[in-house]
Amino acid sequence: MAYDTQFLLGLYRQMVLIRQFEERVKFLFLEGVMPGTIHQYQGQEAVAVGVCSALEAQDVITSTHRPHGHALAKGLSIESLMGELFGKVTGCCHGKGGSMHVGDLEKGMVPAIAIVGGGVPIATGIGLSFKLRQEPRVAVCFMGDGATNEGAFHEAVNMGAIWSLPVVYVIENNRYSASTPICQTARVERLTERAHAYGIPGVTVDGNDVLTVHEAAQVAVERARSGAGPTLLEAMTYRITGHSRRDPCLYQPEEERKQALAEEPIGRYGAWLLAEGTAEQAALDQARAEVDAEIEEAVRAAQAAPAPAPEAALEDVFA
Amino acid sequence: MAYDTQFLLGLYRQMVLIRQFEERVKFLFLEGVMPGTIHQYQGQEAVAVGVCSALEAQDVITSTHRPHGHALAKGLSIESLMGELFGKVTGCCHGKGGSMHVGDLEKGMVPAIAIVGGGVPIATGIGLSFKLRQEPRVAVCFMGDGATNEGAFHEAVNMGAIWSLPVVYVIENNRYSASTPICQTARVERLTERAHAYGIPGVTVDGNDVLTVHEAAQVAVERARSGAGPTLLEAMTYRITGHSRRDPCLYQPEEERKQALAEEPIGRYGAWLLAEGTAEQAALDQARAEVDAEIEEAVRAAQAAPAPAPEAALEDVFA
């Protein structure tokens, strides 16, 4: 397929934005200035960016305990995200949600769901609402490989299938659920073999190649939008950072990590852009410098923003 | 395979026992002398009998809201079952369980689990205990077609698979979960296609043919006992009575019911025994007369048995 340069560079910029955001956040954590806990997205950027670039603004995603990448890819502002991580009123959830619950329905992202598998029924229900209202919108459910072992996954994907709902179920297979390798908790080679159980298509792709992900997502999104029903899309990737803060990843074999680092999506895609002559190194460097500046500005703004009043905790329970 | 006549007649007698038991119970309900509610097994007898005849006494089964057939096939006495349905102290659960929870661990049957899908993890754990203790025993999990849509099914069968546990998962596909046809809630032709999702064998058989069920069960039980792991066994059958008391089955198409009645397991197997010359009509009639007499005796005993003291309700919460 032929893409225009703007689009291709845009993907690069988005991935770098996520990477740099996460690296900055990691540093803020290590410095001890950011509260809470974090689950980070380094290494998986091609999935969020590849999928979200196949969506329209009015499409809606659900996310997980590892949501920063999804949020940025779906268009939440860096400020509102950083503000939320700092627990400030400027955060996308006014500080009530925190890292694991970032989201903004206006941008098409439900507050992230940190119960593994818990978002799968919810995304399915969003798809149902589109179908009942005959709206040409699609719901995308991001989940990890480990989530496919939850009962909620099974129940919900089946419902999506029998009602032919406009949903794309995206498995980000980073080979681990926390410290546990997926090959130890599922006997199938590819998790998309589980699609058989529901009579829907299952597609496994290289999740470190942003264009491959984008194209597979487009097919699935198109299928969903046309009323043909859901797809189970598995993107093979790797988490090149800890599961959450302070995880030294001792359970990941040295060799495997090395290989994963060699295949991480940004370096690969950058090299490809250069090789194809789509961009010069200077353009890539500039993209990075720009996002770094935006991130710094967001950090500054978040740190300067007011913390919520303690009693604000009592608000927003009921409408 | 060549079977001895005693064995073949035994299967017949067991199926007739279940049928007559259920018919008698239905009548007791209609008369209004039996309390509670019931889910009956008429039409599915070949499944319980075919499977349980492939088990050893020390093997253990879990059952469902429709457990009478499993209980009789696993060797619970008619008295202890009838006693339980009447809520008497002579019941297998001393009247605490009732129809939906009959069982007796001494006979290798866990009290039946009336939460659809709830027994699947429990059977899996029983299998785990056999494996951890290196006992050559097998756990069998009976469930309905509808149960395969529960999350618990998914989680537990996967665990059985990854740990290669000695479990046989038996789906009694009677085509309906309550009033809902399974073809409306699962897009797979055969529910055993779900076995793919766990990397275990799935076998679908004619569940109205007791010998076919028996043979398939033997293979699965053997596999489990040898350490090769679980099997998903689907027995195609039909419920020729209501889902529970007072269900006129208006949702079952006339044609379908007629066909099902023609294919019900006892008539079929009886005809085969006669055709093969394994038994004379007189022997079949006698089997039936014998079980009828045993059932009458059990009804009499249950009605005569003492009801539990009301305060007995306070016992047995803790050991």
Add this chain to the structure above:
Amino acid sequence: MARDERVFCIGEDIGIPGGWGGAFTVTLGLEQDFRERIIDTPISEAGLFGVALGAAIMGLRPVADVQYGDFLFCAMDQVVNQIATMRYMSGGKVTVPLVMRAPVGATGRGAQHARNPEAIFYGIPGLKIVCPATAYDAKGLLKAAVREDNPVLIFEHKLLYGSKGARAETEALDASSEVPEEDYVVPLGEGIVRREGTHVTVIANLLMMHRALLAAERLAGEGISAEVIDPRSLVPFDWELVEASVGKTMRAVVVEEGPRTGGIGAEIAASLAERMSDYLLAPVGRVASPDIPVPFAPPMEEFYRPTVERIVEAARGVVVGSGG
């Protein structure tokens, strides 16, 4: 449903032609008028409540049900971790207009189809909870719940589903009060005095409300005048009504069908002790089931559930013990 096309029903066995309209025929007939808006699901409680939540987030107004309250535990993650918290976690940006219905109460089915789990959900911030005791309230509270912008859990009692119809329970009580055809609501959070009295306030809902009325009748025969309050909603709770009553009677008894420990009665008793300590002449009495799973055999089940007799005794005890 005719009024608002965003409303739809989702549950098991509710939409099958020739079927039952749910385990207790509640939706029977609706599947003909509103075919697309009666959604019959697989047996997947977590899935169906999560699906309802997703639809509610997008602005629809689902009415999701389980066939027995016990099955709420299969959907518990969705109810507790997702439905009850979604709005809050979003910082108030997401609205969850979701109605959940669950039949409760022991009816000869053994431990897994019998629980009164009201107290368990009572302690989960983010849920509104109502418990209609009459057909009038069942309609009025359901309509209020459907028009509410927050998650509402409706507990209905199996023995109050009417003494008529194919799925009536053997011991069902006739709760078929006048039900006006027209549109009306019973606002969430409004209790009602079912019988006036001066010596003791008896607080009871669902089936227990009916037993409390019978108890009041008997107490009257002994010269004890009991006021019976049906709070109708548990969250929000009509403290105003209860306080006014207890301010008058100066004694209270709470009746509930669930187990005693950690029950609704505990909260009401503790709150009344705090709110009305200058008025209460005796500790608030609690009538509840014992702390056991629900037994099957009829004599044990009868022993389990609070009887009119036990309510009478408790009220008498509170009144007599405090010089009434």
Add this chain to the structure above:
Amino acid sequence: MARDERVFCIGEDIGIPGGWGGAFTVTLGLEQDFRERIIDTPISEAGLFGVALGAAIMGLRPVADVQYGDFLFCAMDQVVNQIATMRYMSGGKVTVPLVMRAPVGATGRGAQHARNPEAIFYGIPGLKIVCPATAYDAKGLLKAAVREDNPVLIFEHKLLYGSKGARAETEALDASSEVPEEDYVVPLGEGIVRREGTHVTVIANLLMMHRALLAAERLAGEGISAEVIDPRSLVPFDWELVEASVGKTMRAVVVEEGPRTGGIGAEIAASLAERMSDYLLAPVGRVASPDIPVPFAPPMEEFYRPTVERIVEAARGVVVGSGG
């Protein structure tokens, strides 16, 4: 585990070489000594608790855990409908020696990794519940639970997992009391007086016990002598100890971290009102979190959870308000 080969552990991320020994390193090291008896599961809470139940039914003694108490809701059907009722439904023929462990408490993780769900399980007959507040009790109660023939749910507080080690929480409190190497048990159902006093009994467990001790310290400065009781077990509950104390102080305050409505405090307050009405000089005070989901931002989380200050105020209020 060395003592009884029927004991095994089952949970998520507990058995991975190079891994963590569970979300809070509790089982770290065990995977080396008892490889086959540390069973690492898929992310399948309902499955894993059901599996543990099946194994317990057959006579093994599983210790099943979730990484956060909030995930118990994913396994809720198994815990409530199966584990808590199995023995009862069998008429006493089946025994369920099953230990469940769940970390609780808010720790900057937002609403879904923060709950104190003790009160929810408190109302489920058939479960025993313990809440260790010190390392000594954590070991002693765990051992007692493992040797118990009934299901026991152990709630542990994330902020009490020790101030040392790789997974210590930022605000963790040092609860690392002396832990004898040798075998000992803390019997289920035995509370303990953590500090003696004469004016008011403060009942608190887990993290709140430590705050209650700090509050007692401060109260002492004001001339108020607070007795601090750590019930340690919720079911069975050591009424004897609490009654003896309240009989002496004639005032009580219950502190808990979960939301106020339907909390543990409600039951204790209601029960004390019934059991000790002749002694109590004031209604039992309740200190709890407000009825809201757990917020993320540190100032809101701090506001949510009862502080030493709030405990002091409540105790002072009860004492001063009743002429102490």
